[in-house]
């Protein structure tokens with residue numbers, strides 16, 4: 211019997227290897243992969259098996275070489291099958307089957323922090339606390355007595371105009387309640403319930419139908435300060451406000467007091483602070499009007515007092531270098547993360 215030439219055997223092996231690699235690489239699902247496995251690697255009638263049988267037909271001197279070539283081809287086809295198997299399994303489960311590298315750094319944990327307005331409120335309470343001012347709260351839904359009448363703002367006063375206030379459908383007697391338009395309401399609530407001497411500060415939300423712009427918002431916060439003691443003068447008011455401004459904004463802040471009018475203080479001033487080369491109004495202040503002291507049952511001959519009300523968003527904007535207070539309420543995490 212004539213033996214099979216080694217070259218013929220090798221050519222057959224190479225063709226088989228080429229066909230197997232094409233079929234395994236082209237397989238995109240488990241069924242196609244299994245069909246290719248049976249065709250090439252099948253234990254009984256796979257093509258590799260039949261080439262293996264022809265090994266016996268080689269001349270004895272060619273058998274070692276033929277066996278080595280056969281093993282090389284078998285290993286290459288088996289490796290190609292395993293690669294295709296991993297690829298199809300990964301596509302099916304949607305995740306890599308490779309091990310998880312536990313030494314990789316984890317996603318950073320992002321800690322939240324207080325909103326700049328909350329931080330401002332707490333800082334103001336702390337500074338005023340050091341000057342002896344106790345922090346108190348008052349309701350945001352108010353009656354007309356506390357928001358207007360007790361503050362000497364009579365019924366016909368333009369500040370009570372429905373277009374300038376958020377009145378509620380809920381009434382107390384004949385008067386609708388409203389969302390308070392100023393924290394001066396708390397002055398009255400405290401004086402009605404306590405006797406002088408008094409030093410309080412109250413920070414909270416107030417509401418006005420103002421069009422939002424860089425310095426206005428329909429909901430904003432005020433810090434109300436009230437001191438009632440015998441012998442209080444305008445000099446005390448100015449000193450406290452200057453001390454507060456330099457503690458909160460830094461020693462170089464310039465404060466200006468401009469004559470003004472509020473129905474519940476006499477005399478009254480506007481408090482301006484310099485910012486970027488111009489003066490910005492931060493709030494109002496003045497000596498508590500004797501009529502207000504009388505309305506709450508105090509003796510205006512025995513005690514006098516001062517009060518002030520500053521816009522929290524405005525002083526926060528000045529402190530943090532924000533030039534549009536609407537940014538505080540846009541809820542843009544990129545803005546808020548800066549504080």
Ligand code: FA5
Pocket residue numbers: 391392393394418420425426427428429430432472475491492493494495496517518519520521522523524
């Ligand atoms: C008052 O509200 C007085 N109650 C202040 C006062 C208290 C005077 C005690 C005397 C004694 P005024 O309406 O000017 O005043 O408001 C005070 C401050 O609130 C303003 O200077 C400003 O800083 C801030 N403010 C007013 N309206 C808005 C608004 N729409 N958005 C943001 N801040 C505002």
